[in-house]
Structures are given as C-alpha cells and as structure tokens.
Amino acid sequence: MAERADALIIGGGVIGASIAYHLTLRGLKPHVFERDLLGSGNTGRSAGGIRAQFTTETNIKLSLYSIAFYERFKEILGADAEFHQVGYLFLAVSPEQLEQFKARVAFQRRFGVQVSLLTPDEVAAQWPFLRTDDVYGATHSAKDGFAGPYEVTIAFANAAKQRGAVFHEQAEVQQIVAEHGVARGLQTSIGEFSSSVVVAAAGPAIPALVKPLGIEVPVVPYRRHLFMTETFPEIPDPIPFIIDSGTGLYFRKETGGIMLGMVDKSDPPTFSMNVDDAYLEKLVEAALMRAPILEKANILNGWAGLYDTTPDHHAIVGSVDEVKGLYLAVGFSGHGFMHSPAIGAALSELIVDGAAKCVNIDPLSLNRFAAGAVVEETNVI
Ligand SMILES: Cc1cc2nc3c(=O)[nH]c(=O)nc-3n(C[C@H](O)[C@H](O)[C@H](O)COP(=O)(O)OP(=O)(O)OC[C@H]3O[C@@H](n4cnc5c(N)ncnc54)[C@H](O)[C@@H]3O)c2cc1C
Incomplete structure (x- = not known):
C-alpha cells in the first residue's frame, strides 16, 4: 500500500x-x-550569485525578498548561508549598453534597489586590476553578493x-x-x-x-561551466561579482581563488555536463582581456552544470x-x-x-x- x-x-x-x-x-x-x-x-x-539587478518587476521582487531573507538567514534557520554582500558590478562596453544600463538603473530604483551608475574612472579607481579603456560605465549594487x-x-x-x-x-x-x-x-x-x-x-x-x-x-537544458583558480592574492578580497557584458565573462573570489564562468549564447541545448576544454580557452581569453593580471593565475579545476532555461x-x-x-x-x-x-x-x-x-x-x-x-x-x- x-x-x-x-x-x-x-x-x-x-x-x-x-x-x-x-x-x-x-x-x-x-x-x-x-x-x-x-x-x-x-x-x-x-x-x-545573488543579485537584485534584473530587468523585470517579478525578478526584482523575488530578489529583494530573498536578499532580505539571506541577510537574516542565521537568525531564521540557525545556520550560516556564507552570504557575502560584496556587490555585483556589471560593465558596459558600448554606448548602447550604457544606455540600457541607465534605463535598468532607473527601473530597479523604482522598486527600492540600491544601485549606482559608475564612470569608467570610478571603476578603475576602485578595482585597478580591471582593464577599463573599453568600458563606458558600470552598475553596482552593494547589497548583491553570493552565498553557499x-x-x-x-x-x-x-x-x-x-x-x-x-x-x-x-x-x-x-x-x-x-x-x-x-x-x-x-x-x-x-x-x-x-x-x-x-x-x-x-x-x-x-x-x-x-x-x-x-x-x-x-x-531547455543549456550547459554552463565554472572554473576555479588556485589561491590568487594578487586580486585581494573583497571584490564584487564582476560581469563583463561584452563577452559574458563573470568572476568573483572564492576561498582565496577566483571563480570564473562565461555565458556562450551560441551553445546548443544539451544534457551533457562534461567539461569542454575548448570552452576554457575562450574563457581564459576573455578573462585576460578584462583582468590581465589573471595571467599569473593557475586553473585548479572546473565543472559544468545545466541551466533549465525558459523562453x-x-x-x-x-x-x-x-x-x-x-x-x-x-x-x-x-x-x-x-x-x-x-x-x-x-x-x-x-x-x-x-x-x-x-x-x-x-x-x-x-x-x-x-x-x-x-x-x-x-x-x-
Ligand atoms: C554553472 C552554473 C552557475 C550557476 N550560477 C548561479 C548563480 O550564480 N546564482 C543563481 O541563483 N543560480 C545559479 N545557477 C542556477 C542554479 O544552480 C539553479 O537555478 C538552482 O540550483 C535550481 O535549483 P533546483 O533545486 O531547481 O535544481 P537542482 O539543484 O538541479 O535540483 C533538482 C534535483 O532533482 C533531482 N532529480 C532529477 N530527476 C529526479 C527524479 N526523477 N527523481 C528524484 N530526483 C530527481 C536531481 O538529482 C537534482 O538534485 C547556476 C547554475 C549553473 C549550472
């Protein structure tokens, strides 16, 4: 029965x-x-990653509710979520992207997202390891971050x-x-x-x-990769979760090393979670272009998982x-x-x-x- x-x-x-x-x-x-x-x-x-920098009311509200929950996670659940509010930094690499970023910021602020628009000089001053000569601006929200x-x-x-x-x-x-x-x-x-x-x-x-x-x-399932470097003190903690909106590269610090990923929108749907070495080559190229100091970093390991993606x-x-x-x-x-x-x-x-x-x-x-x-x-x- x-x-x-x-x-x-x-x-x-x-x-x-x-x-x-x-x-x-x-x-x-x-x-x-x-x-x-x-x-x-x-x-x-x-x-x-945890962020409120979305472009729709529904996703922004889901994020704001969730960020408030993560802030009180230990009090609510009695366990540490390892929530680090290091911020998310989106880099715009064309005038068109900068205009989109400005519109996004105005929209996000309507719902109470604390997000600021930064100039390339401000980005360079705060995160000098980033190449900014092709950056037109950036958005940053200090309440975003990551958890375990x-x-x-x-x-x-x-x-x-x-x-x-x-x-x-x-x-x-x-x-x-x-x-x-x-x-x-x-x-x-x-x-x-x-x-x-x-x-x-x-x-x-x-x-x-x-x-x-x-x-x-x-x-539809799409494969997404992440790679970890060995400990990398050359980029000291804390840094935000950084997204290069030109190449789709993103990276943040994780237990002393750098965690890197990249969205390749040309990837076909698949259930495979095997690591594709060709992907690592593209990612390294994008990473060295954005943060040349990463040339000194050694890749430790990598893995892949699936995004369950809707239209x-x-x-x-x-x-x-x-x-x-x-x-x-x-x-x-x-x-x-x-x-x-x-x-x-x-x-x-x-x-x-x-x-x-x-x-x-x-x-x-x-x-x-x-x-x-x-x-x-x-x-x-
Ligand atoms: C590389 C990568 C990076 C990501 N980065 C982020 C990020 O920064 N921030 C973020 O918010 N999200 C991120 N995501 C997305 C996030 O991982 C998922 O949205 C989230 O984990 C979904 O949780 P879930 O419980 O729905 O799925 P899952 O964790 O996949 O859980 C589903 C579970 O169902 C089980 N299952 C499947 N079939 C059956 C069955 N027939 N019977 C019983 N069990 C079954 C599976 O074993 C699995 O454990 C990332 C994903 C990937 C792959």
Whole structure:
C-alpha cells in the first residue's frame, strides 16, 4: 500500500529544500525525493550569485525578498548561508549598453534597489586590476553578493526535518500518478507514495516527467561551466561579482581563488555536463582581456552544470490546469539559487492558502506562454 504524506516534492536541490521548509512552517510534513544526494544537482554546481539587478518587476521582487531573507538567514534557520554582500558590478562596453544600463538603473530604483551608475574612472579607481579603456560605465549594487548553495540547501533541509519533513535520498521518482485530472502521488524507486499535493522541482528533468500527463513545459537544458583558480592574492578580497557584458565573462573570489564562468549564447541545448576544454580557452581569453593580471593565475579545476532555461528567462512556478494538486517550480534560467527563499515562501502560500502573498508569482504561471503574456528578462548571466 502507498505511504501517505501531506505533500510530495520531486527534487532535493535548493528549490525542493526551500519549498519543503516553507511548507513545514505552514503545518505540512512533506516528503522530498532526491535521486542522488541533496544539493548534488545544479545547485551544487552553481556560482551562488545573488543579485537584485534584473530587468523585470517579478525578478526584482523575488530578489529583494530573498536578499532580505539571506541577510537574516542565521537568525531564521540557525545556520550560516556564507552570504557575502560584496556587490555585483556589471560593465558596459558600448554606448548602447550604457544606455540600457541607465534605463535598468532607473527601473530597479523604482522598486527600492540600491544601485549606482559608475564612470569608467570610478571603476578603475576602485578595482585597478580591471582593464577599463573599453568600458563606458558600470552598475553596482552593494547589497548583491553570493552565498553557499550547498550550505543553504542543507540548512533548509535540516530545518524542514526538524519540523517533520522527510528527505529520501537515492530515491528516484519514476512517475507522477494522476487520475481524472487530480494528483494522487508518486511511483518511486523506493515504493509508492500518495498525496493530493505533488511539487515538481527537479530542474531539467521535469519536462519529461510531466509530459505523460499531457503537460508541455518549455524548459531547455543549456550547459554552463565554472572554473576555479588556485589561491590568487594578487586580486585581494573583497571584490564584487564582476560581469563583463561584452563577452559574458563573470568572476568573483572564492576561498582565496577566483571563480570564473562565461555565458556562450551560441551553445546548443544539451544534457551533457562534461567539461569542454575548448570552452576554457575562450574563457581564459576573455578573462585576460578584462583582468590581465589573471595571467599569473593557475586553473585548479572546473565543472559544468545545466541551466533549465525558459523562453523568457523567468521560472515556471505554480499550479497547472491539467492536473489539480500538481505544482511546478522549474525553469529558473540561471537564477534559481538566489530566488529559492522567495520561491519556497510564495509557493507554500499558494499551496496552503490558495494564493501567494509575499511575492506575486502569477506572472510565473505556465499559462503565460499559451496566453501570450510573456515578459522577457534580458539581464541574464
Ligand atoms: C554553472 C552554473 C552557475 C550557476 N550560477 C548561479 C548563480 O550564480 N546564482 C543563481 O541563483 N543560480 C545559479 N545557477 C542556477 C542554479 O544552480 C539553479 O537555478 C538552482 O540550483 C535550481 O535549483 P533546483 O533545486 O531547481 O535544481 P537542482 O539543484 O538541479 O535540483 C533538482 C534535483 O532533482 C533531482 N532529480 C532529477 N530527476 C529526479 C527524479 N526523477 N527523481 C528524484 N530526483 C530527481 C536531481 O538529482 C537534482 O538534485 C547556476 C547554475 C549553473 C549550472
């Protein structure tokens, strides 16, 4: 016989763990199913960046809620998120980009984001290791920063467990069970579980899991790399999370070394997480161009993970018309770690109270694609 639970969550990444924690705050005792180990998916491969410098109201509000949560993380969860508010620095490398940056800053300030526009001279004075002769300006928000994705996931999971949630690791969900348009439970590698609430939070795996239910989720996996250098005191702590909007290069400090990544928009969709050495060559070229001192740095290791990407770079969060009781939390398009506190809080409100109050997540519904109500997030890293 199937074991009964208040709610069943597929995926033990930061999103599943946050939803589990927030559901326990509202009196539910969910079960979470993770086919591998908690945080071992894309969460554990993330750069941990947290920023409010987005271009849509929804993403900005998700960030502001989440940043306030990260600031009080230890007080709330009793564990350290390793949150470092070093700021995010976006560099504009053309007059057109600078105009876009100015418009973004005006928009972000409407929602209370503390963000400033810097001149190339100001950038050069504060971060002299950056090449700025091709920089037209920059934006900087001191409240942005980064935290530890694994630490945050485990903190959510531990707090949820203390309140009665159950986490099953090495437990793969094989099928979502629904009858007559109503969620009934899950078939998993460790048995059957029944519940009228099922939350699909397993990243790029979700489209294939919900397709048999007649639900099309427009999420495509793109591989993203990160590389670490050995300890590099030549660029002293702290530096912001720096993004070169020309090449897509980004980097920050991590435990004394430099963590580097780059968005290559020409990459085709793939489920492969193998490290591509050709990619490292492109990244090193972009890095030396922006911070020539990195010539002295040695690459220590690298890894790759997947962005579960939607057409408008907004997540898909909420209920679905096809199956009552089934909720999606997927398609985070590279910003799921930072938004995990807000997503957990808002989705738990939707599940328990029927409406999300802390942040309006209506614009994240799957329906937006069919309804043509799509607003694109353009500041994607
Ligand atoms: C290189 C890289 C850098 C990134 N940098 C940032 C950043 O700076 N800031 C930021 O906010 N975000 C960043 N992201 C994105 C971020 O990692 C994701 O948005 C976030 O981790 C999503 O969390 P998740 O829980 O949805 O997914 P995941 O962490 O992937 O969790 C989903 C889990 O579901 C499990 N699963 C899959 N199928 C099944 C099944 N059938 N049964 C049971 N379990 C299953 C997987 O094993 C996995 O652990 C980055 C991502 C990458 C790849």
